[in-house]
Amino acid sequence: GENVEQHPSTLSVQEGDSAVIKCTYSDSASNYFPWYKQELGKGPQLIIDIRSNVGEKKDQRIAVTLNKTAKHFSLHITETQPEDSAVYFCAASLANFGNEKLTFGTGTRLTIIP
Amino acid sequence: EAQVTQNPRYLITVTGKKLTVTCSQNMNHEYMSWYRQDPGLGLRQIYYSMNVEVTDKGDVPEGYKVSRKEKRNFPLILESPSPNQTSLYFCASRDGVGGSDTQYFGPGTRLTVL
Numbered sequence: 001g002e003n004v005e006q007h008p009s010t011l012s013v014q015e016g017d018s019a020v021i022k023c024t025y026s027d028s029a030s031n032y033f034p035w036y037k038q039e040l041g042k043g044p045q046l047i048i049d050i051r052s053n054v055g056e057k058k059d060q061r062i063a064v065t066l067n068k069t070a071k072h073f074s075l076h077i078t079e080t081q082p083e084d085s086a087v088y089f090c091a092a093s094l095a096n097f098g099n100e101k102l103t104f105g106t107g108t109r110l111t112i113i114p
Numbered sequence: 115e116a117q118v119t120q121n122p123r124y125l126i127t128v129t130g131k132k133l134t135v136t137c138s139q140n141m142n143h144e145y146m147s148w149y150r151q152d153p154g155l156g157l158r159q160i161y162y163s164m165n166v167e168v169t170d171k172g173d174v175p176e177g178y179k180v181s182r183k184e185k186r187n188f189p190l191i192l193e194s195p196s197p198n199q200t201s202l203y204f205c206a207s208r209d210g211v212g213g214s215d216t217q218y219f220g221p222g223t224r225l226t227v228l
Contacts, residue, residue: 001173006156034216041222042222043118043204043221043222045219046218049216089156101159101162101172104156104157104158106154106156
């Protein structure tokens with residue numbers, strides 16, 4: 001089955017700086033890669049996703065890049081703000097009309113230092 | 115408001131006392147799933163359901179049961195809870211069977227088994 005590794009497990013950045021979180025996946029057939037943000041006491045919320053036919057996607061201060069050859073994808077947050085502090089999870093999914101479950105990374109706790 | 119709801123949000127129980135965690139979604143989604151979240155392990159899938167009366171095991175199904183008698187509800191049943199089932203549980207749903215559709219998560223249920 002799919003295995004997703006996520007690094008780093010914790011990350012502290014100064015407000016206004018950029019943050020980068022990296023994930024690798026094992027199943028080359030995976031073709032959907034979402035990123036979730038989980039705030040304290042809440043469920044994960046989708047913040048951005050990318051499909052395997054695209055190399056990069058951007059939404060305001062958030063961007064995701066995908067390297068299918070190397071089987072890794074990354075989340076980039078620019079101009080970080082205190083409200084970006086949360087736990088971030090990457091995930092991978094294989095859309096083959098079966099279970100198509102999300103396999104999650106182990107999470108990155110991002111702290112923005114004011 | 116489109117949402118996934120879970121009840122209870124917090125539960126402390128004792129070993130062997132049967133319990134049910136309810137999950138309901140108001141988005142008419144076909145696919146529903148249960149995950150557990152443990153420190154350092156990310157989210158792992160327990161059971162999933164592709165539609166009414168269609169359920170199947172995820173990665174960590176031991177000690178759990180589910181049912182899907184109605185499209186909107188997907189309860190998680192612990193017939194005889196044990197301390198190793200102490201965890202944070204999330205229900206999720208998504209529309210259709212495509213793995214690349216957005217998955218929506220409930221707010222979580224924190225379960226402690228003494």
